[in-house]
Amino acid sequence: MVALSDFQRIGVGLVGFGLFFILFGVLLYFDSVLLAFGNILFLSGLVFIIGFKRTFTFFFQRPKLKGTSFFFGGLVIVLMKWPLLGMLLETYGFITLFRSFFPVAFGFLGWLPNIPVLSKLLQKVGESSSMV
Template identity: 70%
Template sequence: MISITEWQKIGVGTTSFGVFFILFGILLYFDSVLLAFGNLLFLTGLLFIIGLRKTFSFFFQRHKLKGTSFFLGGVVIVLLRWPLLGMVLETYGFLSLFKGFFPVIFGFLGNASNIPFLSTLFQRLQGTRSMV
């Protein structure tokens, strides 16, 4: 079993609140204050979960600098009260940063789900051609 420290538990809560505020800010027609608060909570929670050194080494790898610049630039633009443009830049940066994780996530969801339609959908998104 994986042991989770108290700091990681705080990080999961902080990240969850960050995602909540981001989604709530989008629902309220890109409210810049909620989006900025959600971004700060999300990044703070990420720091608590994986640590300062691992966070910096993840974001500042040479092949991820483009995604990092778009993501962090989007955060700065949201903080400067240009929420729509900032969220577009953040979304592109997020997809660029985490594109290697998507096949793993879809594979896990496809294997964990017993619902026939969702299992087939997740297997197709993962890239496997097996229909079993």
Template identity: 60%
Template sequence: MGLTGFGVFFLFFGMILFFDKALLAIGNILFVAGLSFVIGLERTFKFFFQRHKFKATSFFLGGVLVVLIGWPIIGVVLEIYGFFLLFRGFFPVAVGFIRRLPVLGPGLGLICVRRTTLK
């Protein structure tokens, strides 16, 4: 969990510092390594390389490669698109969990948030 957390931190910090390619590259490597350690190498491989997730995986890993090559803005855009395609099935579960939290739950009850999450 620590590697994944540090990966997200470095990615966020790299974006704040005007897409610093070194911080983004470190964040990408830590995030993928942390994900591999959290769910295991075999399950990570099975998650990323499913037939119906090929497009999402190619955008995400292609974005990582583009960041490592040295084009951080284009790489981050590709990564974000791939990330949302990969984890779009998880977002309703996360919203359902946040709805049960005492402070954040009522905030999701707002009309603008309720309309987008009920679809």
């Protein structure tokens, strides 16, 4: 088990609440206030979990600038009360930013023993080592 500091525990809570508010905002037909609040909580939780400097260096690496610009551009557009367009831009930016993490996550989910049919499907998706 990984030991978390108090700041990291707060960050996990903030990220969880942020994801909850984003999901709830989408379920309520893209309510811009809930989406904006969820985005702010998610980003602040990320800062609490990995630290300000590492968060800044993650988002502003040269190969990730395209994803970062779409993600933060979508955030700004959500804050300007255009939630559908903003969430589309944020989704594209999120996929572009975390593209290299998806095979690792799918590989981890494939090892879950309680879901036999889903585990085989996720193992196939997780084996894809394409970096494109």
